[in-house]
Each structure stands twice: as C-alpha cells, then as structure tokens.
Amino acid sequence: MGTRAQQEIQRIVDRLAAAIVEHRLPPGTRLVESKLVEVLNANRNHVRAALQKLASEQKVVSIVPNRGAFVAQPTVEEARDVFEARILLERAIVGLAIRNLSARNRNRLQKQLEQETEAIRRHDRQEMIRESGNFHRVLAEIAGNQVLTDLLTGLITRTSLIIALYQETPEVKCSIEEHQALVDAILGGDAALATQLMDEHMATIQRYLLLDERPKTVDLQAALG
Amino acid sequence: MGTRAQQEIQRIVDRLAAAIVEHRLPPGTRLVESKLVEVLNANRNHVRAALQKLASEQKVVSIVPNRGAFVAQPTVEEARDVFEARILLERAIVGLAIRNLSARNRNRLQKQLEQETEAIRRHDRQEMIRESGNFHRVLAEIAGNQVLTDLLTGLITRTSLIIALYQETPEVKCSIEEHQALVDAILGGDAALATQLMDEHMATIQRYLLLDERPKTVDLQAALG
DNA sequence: CTTTTAAAAATTGTTAACAATTTGTTGGCA
DNA sequence: TGCCAACAAATTGTTAACAATTTTTAAAAG
Numbered sequence: 249m250g251t252r253a254q255q256e257i258q259r260i261v262d263r264l265a266a267a268i269v270e271h272r273l274p275p276g277t278r279l280v281e282s283k284l285v286e287v288l289n290a291n292r293n294h295v296r297a298a299l300q301k302l303a304s305e306q307k308v309v310s311i312v313p314n315r316g317a318f319v320a321q322p323t324v325e326e327a328r329d330v331f332e333a334r335i336l337l338e339r340a341i342v343g344l345a346i347r348n349l350s351a352r353n354r355n356r357l358q359k360q361l362e363q364e365t366e367a368i369r370r371h372d373r374q375e376m377i378r379e380s381g382n383f384h385r386v387l388a389e390i391a392g393n394q395v396l397t398d399l400l401t402g403l404i405t406r407t408s409l410i411i412a413l414y415q416e417t418p419e420v421k422c423s424i425e426e427h428q429a430l431v432d433a434i435l436g437g438d439a440a441l442a443t444q445l446m447d448e449h450m451a452t453i454q455r456y457l458l459l460d461e462r463p464k465t466v467d468l469q470a471a472l473g
Numbered sequence: 474m475g476t477r478a479q480q481e482i483q484r485i486v487d488r489l490a491a492a493i494v495e496h497r498l499p500p501g502t503r504l505v506e507s508k509l510v511e512v513l514n515a516n517r518n519h520v521r522a523a524l525q526k527l528a529s530e531q532k533v534v535s536i537v538p539n540r541g542a543f544v545a546q547p548t549v550e551e552a553r554d555v556f557e558a559r560i561l562l563e564r565a566i567v568g569l570a571i572r573n574l575s576a577r578n579r580n581r582l583q584k585q586l587e588q589e590t591e592a593i594r595r596h597d598r599q600e601m602i603r604e605s606g607n608f609h610r611v612l613a614e615i616a617g618n619q620v621l622t623d624l625l626t627g628l629i630t631r632t633s634l635i636i637a638l639y640q641e642t643p644e645v646k647c648s649i650e651e652h653q654a655l656v657d658a659i660l661g662g663d664a665a666l667a668t669q670l671m672d673e674h675m676a677t678i679q680r681y682l683l684l685d686e687r688p689k690t691v692d693l694q695a696a697l698g
Numbered sequence: 699c700t701t702t703t704a705a706a707a708a709t710t711g712t713t714a715a716c717a718a719t720t721t722g723t724t725g726g727c728a
Numbered sequence: 729t730g731c732c733a734a735c736a737a738a739t740t741g742t743t744a745a746c747a748a749t750t751t752t753t754a755a756a757a758g
Contacts, residue, residue, distance in 0.1 A: 250718095250741055251538045281710070293743075296710090305530060313476045314710060314749050329620035336565045336621075395554040396561075399624055475711055475748095506740070518713075521740090539719050539740060 253294065260288055260298035268308050268319055269381065269408040270374040271418075279309065279317040306402050308409050320409060324459050327410045334403040335450045337396060338384065342442045344391035346434055353390045357431050360386045364424045373420065377408060380422035387434075407453075414457040421453050478519065485515055485523035493533050493544055494606065494633040495599040496643075504534065504542040531627050533634050545634060549684050552635045559628040560675045562621060563609065567667045569616035571659055578615045582656050585611045589649045598645065602633060605647035632678075639682040646678050 264284075267273045284295045299317045302309035310320045322330070345353075360383050367375040381404045388397040415421070426449045433442035489509075492498045509520045524542045527534035535545045547555070570578075585608050592600040606629045613622040640646070651674045658667035 253741075280708095282708085291743085301529070304526070316710065316750095326620070329618045332618055333620045333624065336561065340561045393554045393557055395551070395558045395628075399558065403620075478711075505738095507738085516713085541720095541740065 256294050257297045261301050269405055270377050271412045273319050275319050275321045275413045277319040306405050330406045331454055337400050338446050339443050341388050341391040342446050343439055345387050346439050348390055348392050376420045383427050416458055421456050481519050482522045486526050495602050496637045498544050500544050500546045500638045502544040531630050555631045556679055562625050563671050564668050566613050566616040567671045568664055570612050571664050573615055573617050601645045608652050641683055646681050
C-alpha cells in the first residue's frame with residue numbers, strides 16, 4: 249500500500265485505540281465495520297485493516313471469524329502478564345531517564361505534570377486518562393530508547409483496557425501525586441528512590457484490580473449454573 | 474478476514490521471517506510480490522498483507538511507496554536500542570525462570586541443549602541459528618509470561634537481522650558453551666550467577682558487532698562523496 | 699402461544715480487474 | 729557517440745463487485 253493508505257489506516261487505529269483507552273468503548277463492545285465507516289468517514293478496506301492491526305499488534309480488539317470485531321476482554325492471566333512486563337520496562341526506563349536529564353528533559357517533565365494538573369482542574373476524566381498515559385510515555389522518551397518506547401506504548405494501551413475491565417471503581421488511579429513524587433526523585437537523581445516509587449506506583453494501580461475474579465461481564469456459566 | 478486467510482498470511486510471515494533470521498535473505502534484498510507469489514505458492518493479497526505485517530510489527534521489512542518491499546537495514550541506533558531492550562527482558566526472564574523450575578521445565582532445557590548440540594554436529598549453520606534462538610524462547614516460556622515471550626520473540630528476530638547486517642564474521646556467536654553455563658546456573662538455582670552469565674552472553678554477541686560504523690551495504694554518500 | 703421453517707436483511711470475507719507509478723527499451727537526432 | 733523522448737513492460741496500489749455467513753424478520757404449523 250502507498251503511504252496515503254497506510255496513514256489513513258493509522259488514523260483509524262489511533263481513533264479506535266483512543267476510544268478504548270479512554271473507556272468510551274467498553275470491553276466486549278461490538279465493532280461493526282459499516283458503522284465505523286460512517287462514524288470515521290472512512291473506507292471499509294481501511295477499517296478492516298485497522299481492526300486487524302489492533303487485534304494482532306496491541307490486542308485490544310478480538311476478531312471472531314464471520315462474526316466481526318469486538319473490544320477485547322483480556323483474561324486475568326493476560327492482565328497479570330501485562331503488568332509484570334510493564335513494571336519491568338518502567339523500572340528500567342526510570343533508571344535510563346535519570347541518566348539523560350538535559351535541561352530540555354527536565355522541562356518536559358514539568359510541562360507534563362502541568363498538563364495533568366490542568367486535566368484534573370477541568371474534571372475531564374478522559375483527558376486525565378490520556379495525560380496519565382502520556383506521563384509514562386514522556387518518561388520513556390527521555391530514557392532515549394525508541395524500541396523501549398514502542399513496547400511500553402503498547403503495554404500502556406493494554407493496561408488501560410485491563411483497568412476498564414477489572415478495576416472495581418472508575419476513578420483514575422494513576423495519580424498525579426505519585427507522578428509528582430517520581431519526578432522529584434528523578435530530578436534529584438536518586439535512582440534507587442525513583443525505582444522504588446515506580447514499583448509502588450504500579451502496585452497502587454494493581455491493588456485496585458479484581459484479578460482474583462472473573463471478568464466483569466456476565467458469566468453465563470456462573471450466573472445460571 | 475476469516476481464519477483461513479489469517480493462517481495463510483501467518484504462514485507467509487513465518488516463511489519470510491525464517492529466511493531473514495537464518496540469513497538466507499540478506500538485508501536490503503528486494504522482495505518482489507510476484508516472485509513471492511510464485512515461490513510461496515500464494516495469493517498476492519496475502520503476500521502483501523504479510524509484508525505489511527513484517528514491516529509494521531517486527532520491522533524486519535521496510536516498504537518504500539511505489540517501489541516495493543525490502544529486507545530491512547536497521548540503523549546503528551536501532552541496533553543499540555534493540556540490544557538494550559533485549560538484555561532487559563532476558564535478565565528478567567532468567568530470574569522468573571529460576572522460580573518456575575518444574576521437572577518438566579528442567580527437561581525442556583536439557584532437550585533444547587541437545588538440539589543445539591545436534592545442529593553443531595551436523596554443521597548446519599541455519600539450524601544453529603534457529604536453535605540458538607529457540608534456547609532463548611524456551612527460557613521465556615519457562616518464565617511463564619506470555620506477554621514477555623511475545624516481546625522477546627520479536628526482539629530475537631530483530632537481533633538476528635542486526636547480526637546479519639553488522640557482525641564482522643559470519644560465525645554464530647550465540648554459543649552453546651554459554652548456553653550450557655547458563656543452564657547450569659539456572660538448574661542450580663543461582664539467580665545472581667545466572668543473571669550475570671546472561672549479561673555476559675549478550676555482551677559476547679554485541680562485542681562482535683561493528684556498531685561504530687555504517688551498515689555493511691554500500692553507502693553511496695560515503696563511497697562517492 | 700410457542701416452536702419451526704423459510705425468506706430477507708445485514709454483515710463479514712474474497713477476489714480479480716483496473717489504475718497509477720516506476721523501470722526498462724527502443725529509435726530518432728544533433 | 730551521447731542525449732532525449734516516446735513507448736512498452738513490470739511492478740505496486742486501489743477499488744468495487746461478488747460470495748459466504750450470520751442474524752433478523754415473518755409466516756406457518758402444531
């Protein structure tokens with residue numbers, strides 16, 4: 249495909265991923281191709297390609313043959329694996345970021361915290377989700393490893409879907425207070441403290457997940473058995 | 474797409490990835506769609522989808538609009554980033570694997586080493602490459618985290634392409650001696666030693682890469698400037 | 699009123715024809 | 729010979745029509 253088609257597919261991927269990440273499309277939602285064509289003002293071939301990509305790359309969509317695409321419902325095991333992998337990457341990124349603290353990068357961290365503050369001030373939940381994800385992405389960019397950034401970006405997306413599916417209450421647990429403490433430790437150059445704070449930050453998020461139980465959706469087996 | 478088409482695309486992806494990983498398709502090789510259709514006995518649409526996947530997921534193919542697909546030529550920066558990320562994952566995997574040492578898993582490690590020995594005995598270079606990759610995949614599977622396994626699998630593929638492009642001599646540096654030492658440390662439950670051996674193993678591979686210089690292929694700018 | 703069956707509609711899956719672009723070749727001409 | 733234009737071939741990119749499957753609707757039968 250030419251660049252134009254690829255860009256269009258990416259546009260659709262981004263729109264859908266954003267909607268899933270910001271919990272506007274709950275897990276299990278049916279994604280009918282013709283509706284997406286209408287809503288996104290797109291070509292059906294492109295929509296199909298985008299859905300395939302979301303299914304095979306980020307795994308936030310699952311495709312059932314002859315039945316169509318749905319917002320994915322990751323299993324408890326997958327949720328655990330995603331968190332385990334993410335913590336791993338986040339810890340390493342914190343360490344790398346501390347070694348790359350240029351004036352510009354310090355500034356980026358401050359600016360990012362301001363964005364989050366603004367989102368909270370406006371009580372804009374979707375923007376809060378978006379910005380809390382951006383915080384971790386900025387950290388990865390400061391770490392200066394594009395491969396790590398790409399891997400983490402995928403895990404951030406999946407994490408948000410997992411939260412939609414398993415978190416007991418809908419508040420955004422990826423809090424600015426913990427981000428602020430992290431930034432303080434990073435700017436202070438205290439790698440050990442920063443790493444520990446990142447561990448605790450991830451643990452905080454994980455603590456509110458109901459990973460002992462089944463997915464939130466109706467389990468016919470349990471409900472009728 | 475239905476399951477059948479997806480399977481067919483995956484078959485093509487696997488065939489192409491194997492050829493690239495085993496250095497049968499050197500970096501920069503042109504991949505003409507019609508030739509692939511012939512050689513792989515496939516449909517052109519499926520070939521195109523497979524090439525797109527290899528480009529956007531594993532990044533071992535690069536697609537130039539209106540010019541076609543080529544075996545990728547990762548930059549020195551990308552090579553460094555891939556290795557940095559891979560070391561990170563491998564270290565963690567070693568630690569996790571030691572905690573999961575069932576009888577079956579001990580056996581899998583032994584069996585894997587036997588496979589590698591056999592490849593060496595037969596002087597089958599392509600099988601040696603394949604099996605040395607399998608060693609790291611088995612380790613990831615023993616670690617018991619499917620997400621980590623998937624991420625590492627992608628990085629192993631990319632690593633092999635990087636070696637094809639940047640290693641000074643063509644021997645397989647991912648050696649069974651170091652694998653054997655690693656297995657000994659793991660079976661002995663010595664996490665600190667095993668992690669250190671993994672570090673050294675990765676360092677050994679990296680040591681033979683010419684990452685100070687340009688890619689091996691002719692650089693017109695440098696050659697004619 | 700419930701169940702069954704058949705037809706219609708909606709939705710997904712597949713393909714090959716067509717279009718656009720790049721690459722290669724030939725022949726004229728100074 | 730060297731250069732250029734026009735044509736031809738090869739290759740990639742795009743699309744819409746067609747096929748297959750599932751879901752819905754409606755009618756008929758018990």
